[in-house]
Amino acid sequence: xxxxxxxxxxxxxxxxxxxxxxxxxxxxxxxxxxxxxxxxxxxxxxxxxxxxxxxxxxxxxxxxxxxxxxxxxxxxxxxxxxxxxxxxxxxxxxxxxxxxxxxxxxxxxxxxxxxxxxxxxxxxxxxxxxxxxxxxxxxxxxxxxxxxxxxxxxxxxxxxxxxxxxxxxxxxxxxxxxxxxxxxxxxxxxxxxxxxxxxxxxxxxxxxxxxxxxxxxxxxxxxxxxxxxxxxxxxxxxxxxxxxxxxxxxxxxxxxxxxxxxxxxxxxxxxxxxxxxxxxxxxxxxxxxxxxxxxxxxxxxxxxxxxxxxxxxxxxxxxxxxxxxxxxxxxxxxxxxxxxxxxxxxxxxxxxxxxxxxxxxxxxxxxxxxxxxxxxxxxxxxxxxxxxxxxxxxxxxxxxxxxxxxxxxxxxxxxxxxxxxxxxxxxxxxxxxxxxxxxxxxxxxxxxxxxxxxxxxxxxxxxxxxxxxxxxxxxxxxxxxxxxxxxxxxxxxxxx
Numbered sequence: 186x187x188x189x190x191x192x193x194x195x196x197x198x199x200x201x202x203x204x205x206x207x208x209x210x211x212x213x214x215x216x217x218x219x220x221x222x223x224x225x226x227x228x229x230x231x232x233x234x235x236x237x238x239x240x241x242x243x244x245x246x247x248x249x250x251x252x253x254x255x256x257x258x259x260x261x262x263x264x265x266x267x268x269x270x271x272x273x274x275x276x277x278x279x280x281x282x283x284x285x286x287x288x289x290x291x292x293x294x295x296x297x298x299x300x301x302x303x304x305x306x307x308x309x310x311x312x313x314x315x316x317x318x319x320x321x322x323x324x325x326x327x328x329x330x331x332x333x334x335x336x337x338x339x340x341x342x343x344x345x346x347x348x349x350x351x352x353x354x355x356x357x358x359x360x361x362x363x364x365x366x367x368x369x370x371x372x373x374x375x376x377x378x379x380x381x382x383x384x385x386x387x388x389x390x391x392x393x394x395x396x397x398x399x400x401x402x403x404x405x406x407x408x409x410x411x412x413x414x415x416x417x418x419x420x421x422x423x424x425x426x427x428x429x430x431x432x433x434x435x436x437x438x439x440x441x442x443x444x445x446x447x448x449x450x451x452x453x454x455x456x457x458x459x460x461x462x463x464x465x466x467x468x469x470x471x472x473x474x475x476x477x478x479x480x481x482x483x484x485x486x487x488x489x490x491x492x493x494x495x496x497x498x499x500x501x502x503x504x505x506x507x508x509x510x511x512x513x514x515x516x517x518x519x520x521x522x523x524x525x526x527x528x529x530x531x532x533x534x535x536x537x538x539x540x541x542x543x544x545x546x547x548x549x550x551x552x553x554x555x556x557x558x559x560x561x562x563x564x565x566x567x568x569x570x571x572x573x574x575x576x577x578x579x580x581x582x583x584x585x586x587x588x589x590x591x592x593x594x595x596x597x598x599x600x601x602x603x604x605x606x607x608x609x610x611x612x613x614x615x616x617x618x619x620x621x622x623x624x625x626x627x628x629x630x631x632x633x634x635x636x637x638x639x640x641x642x643x644x645x646x647x648x649x650x651x652x653x654x655x656x657x658x659x660x661x662x663x664x665x666x667x668x669x670x671x672x673x674x675x676x677x678x679x680x681x
Contacts, residue, residue: 219497
């Protein structure tokens, strides 16, 4: 990570900005980039002294890949491997769905963070490392955060808004006393990345005494995960020791892995909680700071990244005074509903994955149901984030409230995709095959207007025209006469 930037004011202990983002993990970095893309001054406050070295999450799903594509970031990820075979509670599930990125894309979190950090800082975001937050106060028209550097130097940051992206043990959440209801942990999974192991690969193997996973990556590092049926989460200070992992592995699988060299040891449990509100005045929450769940199938990271993508443009509009009434509050209503749905499917999966012999009949029934295409596609869309549909108002339409389908386009002599049209981070009025409906010229600085041709069979072929929010969701769809377009534009982009 870069060193702390010089203060914007003359004081060595005051740094003024428009938005403070607490936590420079993937969620905080994506949010910072979204804000900086729109010219917002943003300062990331991070407790770590340097980049993360442990790669906790390594799965990006289809919707997240579309998000990164819309910002031109996929090339920076290199050529990550993709596995279309996923699972629901350990039961195999084909994740193939229409779209360019079906499946699970294996990208180490350290790589995701590096790409997002370079992007956000390149757009002008500031990053202040090695500071521990100890107070957050809303002061009427602004919010104030107090932190201390690793050398004991106090730092006060004043901003219009503060967004907590500081993980499941959020300091901000604790400091402001945000209500965080849910269910406590009843089961835990131990995991470790280990060098020098030569053991059979296992994919969600259920044995008489528990559950085990072993997967070796191209670098020769084996990730092991183990759960003993019926075992309660252990009371310990900090992360488990590798000896604890090895002992549990021995009891469940009969194999001795004590000869391996642990590179990282971790545990997670099935605690399941969600904030009552994602917005508390000038303090907002995103990612694991807003919801705590088992990271089954990589859903936790993807859920958090999509929180940031939903919030960024709305918070920027609130800061540049173009936001219509209620826009920022729609972040809470939209993402809280998505979070509750994801936490619900994760609770179901945790039961299927970590439950003992008593869940076998249920697993058998679900495996039979997944063989039916309608069930498979419903669960695959749920896991991949492709089933999200927001209430954007207006009459029903197949596209309204859903994400803009990824489609190849031709604009004049230029070929592009719908993702390319979202790169500006502004709204989009896309007319398909004909002139666009009339839109007030004063909205031109908020909405790009594009006329394009689409290939036969595209979901957009019969659309006529669509108005798309900066986060890629369709706010209006209709005929060339533009009936209802003005109302939709004013609802999401502000009146003139």
